[in-house]
Amino acid sequence: MSAAWNDAEATDIVRRHKSKEGALLPILHDLQAAFGCVSPAAIRLVAHELNLTRAEVHGVVSFYHDFREQPAGTHVLKVCRAEACQSMNGEKVAEAMLKRFGVNWGDTTPDGHLTVEATYCLGLCSCAPSAMLDGQPMARLTPESIDEIAREVGR
Amino acid sequence: MIRIFVPRDAAARAVGADKVAAAVEAEAKRLGQDLQLVRTGSRGLFWLEPMLEVETPQGRIAFGPVTAKDVPALFAAQFGATHPLHLGKPEEIPFLKRQTRITFARCGIVDPLSIADYRAHGGYLGLAKARSLGAAGTVEEVTKSGLRGRGGAGFPTGIKWKTVADTAADRKYIVCNADEGDSGTYDDRMIMEGDPFALIEGMTIAGFAVGATKGYVYIRSEYPDAIRTMERAVSLAEAEGLLGEAAGFEIEIRVGAGAYVCGEETALLDSLEGKRGQVRAKPPLPAHKGLFGKPTVINNLVSLATVPAILADGAKHYADLGMGRSRGTMPIQIAGNVKQGGLFEAAFGLTLGQIVDEIGGGTHSGRPARAVQVGGPLGAYFPRALFDTPFDYEAFAAKDGLIGHGGVVVFDDTVDMAHQARFALEFCAIESCGKCTPCRIGSTRGVETMDKVMRGERAEANLALIEDLCQTLKFGSLCALGGFTPYPVMSAIKHFPEDFKRPPLRVAAE
């Protein structure tokens, strides 16, 4: 679970990486890991510490699919929508998942338990279709796998 | 004592390898049996994963696909040939026996986080050889091997290294491209999780050859297992003095942030510099002005991880394999709707039909294989009529395709090729870095137009529009994301025209 914004802790994170060459991505990753997203406060702090404009930092944050401006749900399910998974009925399984959890791609369930996101290949293509739940790989998914996921996320 | 091997590869874990490993430990404990459990990489026989191996006086014996529930019975049968999951010696399984494993010689066999194991299986012989040849001699040897970049473009690795070696600078870099964004591919991932020291040694050799002291491995964030294993491997190598100041070469792991285009080398460099991952115009080449403006070798992970074996066994051994200008071996990744999906390293020259029908065993569904996409999301779809195409850079190019990073994704006859063409355009729209108009905006127009085709709306005129758009993408794009999207789109239209002739949809009654 990510913590609430804390200026001192965030400054620590930034300063840990600051001397690295091209430190911005490692900083943003660690800030997001600690606080669940890259908030406007985070952007302000990073810009100040790295001597960049806020627009520059925002430009980077918004470019990459991984960085969130809002925290995700307690659990994050990334479902592969790329070709190998498509060839194994992945789209049907994915649709059933969205339906089961009552969300669209990128949405979080109203209770905040689960965010479902599309991803394009997890490198599990020989065991398609696949997904990743909180960083844990899952493959050879079937409609029954959805119940398993639901149990894991408490829904 | 009993020694058991269970993969820690992410795909094996995704189908239950951790549960199998836990069950093995629990059962050994219950039986009071002394156990050494080794978590290896995967051999790449993914339809048999989780594949468990046990050490016997005759060598290792494999069982698979194993579930946690099977484990007590395996112990009860004393891992004998009578158990229904018994596969015999892994090296004798035809899928593995037919391979020529050079890059993947150790993967699935060694403990990926044991330097002792790595050395016991030929590790660090390549670096020793490089040192004896000297820097220029090493570059020469890589050139002679005929190794071409495995990231997709197939550029000769030795020539790239020579350019960097010949460019004077106070600082140079080695960058490993481990972004592996192409769908249907996973060999970079397998090496990182199964034989990470091969990459570390390969980068160290590259650094020695061109005079670079710092290396970066840029790994996509979708690979948390690979990131963890690589970070561990780097610190283990540092602890043994194989990396770090004393070794004259250091490596830092960097993590991408979910942008396909960051696999493109100049976008990757911008991303490493902490910027938006936008493609840079060339020239200058990264070899002249790369990371932070310094001469940089940027290579795909497999290119780098193959170098130690090339040096250890000599360039000739590698160059003697293959066909035409495609020398050596290619790790072919067979995926999608296929019976025997997995990694198949072989000399160039197998036909696509051999790969799909013989090695892959046909489709998983048992229905006819209808289309095969080779080379990732920017690769062409080939019909059965092109199954005689040999796996070779030039042969695929001659058929308006590409082998790219070696992914082979099989589709059965339920595939809708108009849907696949639409997806290729949609993917381009999602992942465009935004620099070129045709790629940024044209792709979205393409999706809309394809929707019309699929609804049967003026199909012919709209297909002509898509063809025009593909021409614009091909010639008006700075990089292959826009420039190659026409491959999947046009190949689908050309080889599967019947899927694009749709009756107009009737307006649904309210």
Ligand SMILES: Cc1cc2nc3c(=O)[nH]c(=O)nc-3n(C[C@H](O)[C@H](O)[C@H](O)COP(=O)(O)O)c2cc1C
């Ligand atoms: C859109 C795009 C994505 C790419 N993705 C990758 C990738 O994920 N991994 C990779 O090694 N090369 C990728 N490439 C190719 C690289 O630009 C580059 O050719 C390669 O890293 C050079 O290494 P090599 O000579 O060892 O192949 C991509 C190219 C483009 C245009």
Ligand code: SF4
């Ligand atoms: S073709 Fe697309 S991804 Fe490539 S540089 Fe142009 S806009 Fe960026």
Ligand code: FES
């Ligand atoms: S295509 Fe889905 S995991 Fe690779």
